[in-house]
Amino acid sequence: MSPAGAPPGALITFEGLDGTGKSTQARRLARWLERQGVPVLHTRQPGGTAAGRRMRAIVLGHERRGVRLAPEAELLLMMADRAQHVSEVVRPALEEGRWVISERFADSSVAYQAWGLGIDAELVERLNRLATGGLVPDLTLWLDLPSGVLPGRRQRPRRDRIEGRDEGFFARVREGYLALAAAHPERIVRLDVTGSSRDRVEALVRTAVMERLGRRLQEVTGRTRPNHGGEEAGALS
Ligand SMILES: Nc1ncnc2c1ncn2[C@@H]1O[C@H](COP(=O)(O)OP(=O)(O)OP(=O)(O)O)[C@@H](O)[C@H]1O
Ligand SMILES: [Mg+2]
Secondary structure, eight states: OOGGGOOOOEEEEEEOSTTSSHHHHHHHHHHHHHHTTOOEEEEESSOSSHHHHHHHHHHTTOSSTTOOOOHHHHHHHHHHHHHHHIIIIIHHHHHTTOEEEEESOHHHHIIIIIIITOOOHHHHHHHHHHHHTTOOOSEEEEEEOOSSOOTTOOOOOOOOTTTTSOHHHHHHHHHHHHHHHHHOTTTEEEEEOTTOOHHHHHHHHHHHHHHHHHHHHHHHHHHHOTTOHHHHHHHHO
16 A cells, blocks of 8 residues: 555666667666656566575676576576566565656566576466565666667676577567567567667657656656646756
């Protein structure tokens, strides 16, 4: 229950291949919402809890280079991280009426472990239901980079265990995201970020949030800052 009749929280997730700007845009969206008086929690998977950070270190191989994991072990670690994250962080925040912004959520396991690694997608969906307790995002922003790279994107030489996989793996992951977006058009918005600056992507993100969750946003901002809507809309164009 949200406190004393406050509007309920919302869950917004960012998805997409590595380095497509999820962290950058999650941070910017969090700041934009906060400026409007929305209570926000910005978090990520894997690694949104103390236990999750240890699982993240194992699954991404940061602890020791060359760490080996069977695909099933990778999947179950991601699910363990998700279960802990939802119960310890996401659900309590939503119950307090916060808007939770998560870099990656259940869709990542469908894209990476089912489509990328070839684990049965139905099984992954079932494990996702267990890990999330059936919690589904209100809005998922898929930052898609069908071709090329982001302009001026910093090259990151140190690749983690998953980032180091071959092109075929990432092509399958993208296919997975395409399939998810086709199956859940009411929830997932694809944003083509090819050649787009950070500011341009941020504008796309804001437009999607206004289109999909504008009414709920107004319920919150109407209480906290009654005259703020027009000002922000002007800043968008
Ligand atoms: N639109 C953009 N144009 C140019 N560079 C960008 C853009 N968005 C992000 N970057 C830069 O690209 C790099 C990767 O961005 P970011 O860390 O936000 O991506 P990510 O999706 O969170 O990556 P990861 O999957 O590894 O967590 C960063 O150096 C960031 O500053
Ligand atoms: Mg990131």
